[in-house]
Amino acid sequence: DAGITQSPRHKVTETGTPVTLRCHQTENHRYMYWYRQDPGHGLRLIHYSYGVKDTDKGEVSDGYSVSRSKTEDFLLTLESATSSQTSVYFCAISERGPAVAGALNTGELFFGEGSRLTVL
Template structure:
């Protein structure tokens, strides 16, 4: 367990209001990610962070901003929520993985439990 906590678990808000989702990790991982997942589809990357104050855009970053002022917290903000941002949001961290047979592995992702966001 990579010790990832997302809050809130559920959120209902109105169009035009700001919303902030929080991802908290307890194990000092460098990389953190925010994804959204819409019904019947895979996860799409919104933003990611590679260190404190170091962030970059993913494939669906429009309408979202992020901040990482501490290693353990990665915040996702919808400045003015729209109905198209109704989705399930997942946070993840990546951890270096040592493969079997003595070979060095790559990274593996650990995900939080998700936040169901509904924008009415």
């Protein structure tokens, strides 16, 4: 199994408070991702990173920020949590990167076990 750990695994917080979720990998993979998973929706990409200090927005990035100061750590921050951010958050890593023309990307992502966040 890919070495990915997410922390905390569960968190309950109040509206307006800041929250940081951490993803730590031991695989030395270059690419890291944060997804959220909600009932009635497929997995949706929040932010991703293609290297240390190199990050970009995904499909649902509003209200979230990320940082990657080391290869192994990717942090997701909710500056001021809202109830709509109640969700299960998954970190994922991959060895190969984006769907660049001509590049083979198997779409093989390794996921962490998730962080369940409840915003009251």
